[in-house]
Amino acid sequence: MINGTVRAQVDKVWDTFWTGGISNPLEVIEQITYLLFLKRLDDAQTLAENRANRTGKPVTNPIFPDGTDPRGRSYGDLRWSRFKGFSRDEKYTLFAEHIFPFLREELTTQANGEDSTYSHHMKDARFTIPNPGVLERVIDIIDGIDMTGRDTKGDLYEYMLSKIASAGTNGQFRTPRHIIDLMVRMTDPRPMETICDPASGTCGFLVRAAEHLWDSPDMLTDQRQLDFYHHEQFHGYDFDNTMLRIGSMNMLLHGVENPVITYRDSLADLHSAEEEKYNLILANPPFAGSLDYENVAKDLLTLVKTKKTELLFLALFIRLLKPGGRAAVIVPDGVLFGSSKAHKDLRKMLVEQHKLDAVVKLPSGVFKPYAGVSTAILFFTKTNSGGTDNVWFYDVKSDGFSLDDKRTPLGSSDLPDVLERWNQRTTTEAERARTDQSFLVPKSEIAENGYDLSLNRYKEVEYDEVEHKAPDEIIAELELLEKEIVDGMAELKELLK
Structure with missing residues (x-):
């Protein structure tokens, strides 16, 4: 530091x-x-x-x-x-x-x-x-x-990048480093895996993945892995030249000699050479901003016909991943429960045609002061043959910072617990009740609910039983209190005579 x-x-x-x-x-x-x-x-x-x-x-x-x-x-x-x-x-x-x-x-x-x-x-x-x-x-x-x-x-x-204090005009804002760290740890990038962020910005996801891989015990001793790490492992795309320069320098200063950081409008320039190329995608794509619908890659529109950038990016991620490839991406809450045909079709595709692993609900203040949008992290694996049995949900109440514009550090955070429970999701997590902070939901139930992925659809709220006095007893107490006040006023008047 x-x-x-x-x-x-x-x-x-x-x-x-x-x-x-x-x-x-x-x-x-x-x-x-x-x-x-x-x-x-x-x-x-x-x-x-x-x-x-x-x-x-x-x-x-x-x-x-x-x-x-x-x-x-x-x-x-x-x-x-x-x-x-x-x-x-x-x-x-x-x-x-x-x-x-x-x-x-x-x-x-x-x-x-x-x-x-x-x-x-x-x-x-x-x-x-x-x-x-x-x-x-x-x-x-x-x-x-x-x-x-x-x-x-x-x-x-x-530290310099942390000073970016305003959202961009095209829905860009910087993802907090501790959220990136959680996503990288949960996906656990491995040596010789090709990693991509199609909306790379300052390359925060790629930088953290590089740091994670550098701790691999074989990285410093295996020359083949080291060469791959410096020249082929990391791929980032953006259509802002300033971001490309800043992102490239961020990678260089974190020890990656020659990452593939390329100018590209990811939604428009989907090349056949890029399809099914990557083992891991880590991204926080734009949720808003202008979209030239006429220039959107036709291959994406065959997956999902929409003008929503967040849905098009999800379709893009599916296209880019190799079979068996993993993704951890941040999406606005609307993706989880949107009622349009495009929303429903995409959620059904993730659940039925691939393997939806988890939905981690984030508190709405995570991106302040840049934006107050409510978000979640989707974790999925491309299979082309289904595989979703249960979807793991976690309701993050605290990310370790206050949820106002000041984002003051707090003494506790749910994020270490998220990682710990994620690693136990196939064992002890199956025993958790729906009233807990995390739980599993079977695919059949999600299908019955129209592939709604909002946590509140499945979470059960436990209400504490509160005993109240009978109305007659409350009225009697109020009358007694009123009498005491009247008697007190009478005594006070006598003293003033």
């Missing part, structure tokens, strides 16, 4: 950006990202040079070659280690006129010689840091942090 001093410094830089006229938090993060990327490139070349000195072999495909750039500046001056030592005004000129064009236009390879996902997304980037003072302050903070550890770099970036 980054310490309080670093947090305070980042907060100061944030305030400086705002007073300098940059009020969009995504733009602030994007500008800081360019500097983090430059430092990372210099670290990568330094590592390659040290390796070359030990082996006596020259550095192949150096990021910063000998000679000068097209604008006449030595490439050596563009390296972080040298660039940070120039005067404040010189640093600003150097970055604006040489380093940024280098990052955007010239850089096409990483130190390992392969195409860089992040450098690819730099093509239409803009440098908007307002003045030399802001640039110097950001440089000083980044340079003052020991970023040799993957955790430190990741935590720094996560």
